[in-house]
Each structure stands twice: as C-alpha cells, then as structure tokens.
Amino acid sequence: MAGMDSHLITADGTEHEASAESVRRLIDASARFWLDLTVADGTDQDGSALALLRDVFGFHPLALEDAEHFGQRPKVDGYDDVAVIVVYGATESGHLAEVHCFYSGTYLVTVHRVACPQLADVAHRLREQPVLMADHVMVLYRVVDTLVDGYFPVLAQLDDQIDTLEDEILQRPTDQQLGVLFDMKRSLIAMRKVVTPQRDMFASLLTDPDLLPGMTREAERYFRDLYDHLIRISDLVDSYRDLISGALDTHLATVSNRLNVVMKQLTIIATIFLPITFLTGFSGQNFAWMVVRITSLPAFLIVGIGLQAVVVVGLVVVFRRRGWLSGDGTVPPARPADRSRLSLPERWHTLRH
16 A cells, blocks of 8 residues: 555455455455554555545544544544544653554454564464464553553663763753753653553543453453553653752752852852952051051061952961861762672663563
8 A cells, every 4th residue: 555554464365455355355254354554644645544444444534533533542442333533652662653443343453553573573473373363452451561562672772861860960061961961851741641541541441341342251360461561651750850859950050059159158258368358458558657668678578468368368277167168069979880780671660671
C-alpha cells in the first residue's frame, strides 16, 4: 500500500501482503490475523489507510475520525463487536508513540504514525512462534505490553541523567543545566498526561472484562500484570518529576549561595580599603603643620605605610575571629560514586519487576 509501512500476519505465522484484497479474503474466511499500519503524518495523501479501515473493515465513523486525527487521550470504546483502544508507548528516543488498536475476536488492527521498533519485534516473534497467535486476546496483550515496557529504559536513562546533573550542579551550576532540566520536566509532564489515563483505562478493563471480546480468566491475569506495570511507571514519573524539581531548587540555591559568597568577598575587600582610603586622604591634606613635621623617612614608613599595614592586619584578624573568612566559595565535594549501581539493562529489569 502506497505511503505505508505495514505487515499482515495470520495465525499460522505467515506474513501476507497488506492489501485490501488480502484483508477482505481473510475476513471472509474468519481467519485470525494482525494487521499493523505505520502511516507517517502527511504521507497518506490518497487516504488508502482510511479507505481500508472504512471500506474493508467497516469501522465506525467516530473511530475513523480518531484514527485520522491523532493526539487522542488513552481510552477504550466499544463499537458493536469491535473494541477501539488508544494506547501510548515510548520509543528509544524518548518520544511518545500513539497507537490505535481495533480489536475483535478474530483480528487486530494497529495504526500509528511514529515507527515503533517494539511492534516490529512482536511481529518477528509471532512469525517465529505461531503458537503465540493461538489466543487472539494475547496478541493484543503482547502488543500493549511491548509498548508499555518501552517506558522503563527511557525512565532508567532519565534517572541516570538526573544523577549526573545533580553532581554537575553541585560542582558548577550553568544555564545549560537549567535548559536540560526544563526539557526533562516537560517530557515527564507529557508522559504523565498519557500514563495516568492509560492506567485508569486498564483498571476499567479489569473491572469490566466484557469490553474485550474473547477475554479469558488466564488472559485477565496478564492484563492485571500490565496494569501493575502502569502503576509502577506512574509512580516513577511522579518520583522523577519531584527529583527534577529538587534539582532545580538545588541549582537556584547553589547559584544564590555563590552570589552571597562573592558579595561577602567584595564587601571584605571594600571594608579593608575603607580605612586605607581614609588614612591616605587624611595624610594628603595640605596643612602646614603636617607638611613641616612629616618629612623624614622613618615618619613615612611608620605613618604612611606601617599604620595602613597595621589596619589591614587588624581587620583580617577580626574577620577571621568572627568566621567571615570561612566559606570562601570552595566547591563542595561531589557525591561519591556508587560502585554498586546496576547497569542500565539491569535497572530496567528491576524497575519492570
């Protein structure tokens, strides 16, 4: 089909041409299959994907309207014998992938605009192990589970970035770090907007299993595990958002503290030069008594230099006793590296289970 990257897999693991004739033949034969359509935004100029969904499958106009205009909220809608499920996953680059699933008791159609390597992996497994297509509702589970699992490596990488930024902020806060923190916070907010309603959506599916045709008690256990993963992801998103807010506060506090240190240093310098300025100004007065009497070298060394040196030393002693010369702006040591930290794949596995 022009403008689309798609694949069509039947229950025996055979991949067919994703054409209207092939789909119509499989529907007439009541064969089980999964049709995945990747329609890049703006490439479906001739409407071939929508025509396939409308003319061959006969989906409801409201469901077709949602598939035409992406940006939908995660939800599940029932249209006669077809359940339309809008789910979101995360790609390796951290972008959200919106997938519209049209599910019935015999077929599953997934439509998305962003390329999902996870779905390509699912298709490969189904071709290699046709037994996975035996229970059709489990095909839907594997598709959604793969999308949901895409959040874990993204969140694990985000955790590493937050730790690194915190160490860098303690060493030397910069404006670039603020930009990175704001970008990360914006990504977490976008992720939370889809994860929370998606979690609630699967909670409703578990409450009313009849929304999915062919739902069995065994399949319900798997969907319950999927719901548990979404709860974990939602909690992680909230936790990381709090960590980023804390990192922002740390950045602002560190900058403010450094500014206070600089102001204190400048104040000390100005205070030291204040009596020196007074003494030089007083000694520079053109009174005859002073001009006549302060003429020898010892007088110059004692009054002109020694008195100012004594004032500077006296001020430094007073500042040191009061503790004003401590906290000289030295950088606090970085947090010691935790050698027991898990690698990224291990942490992903830990977060998931």
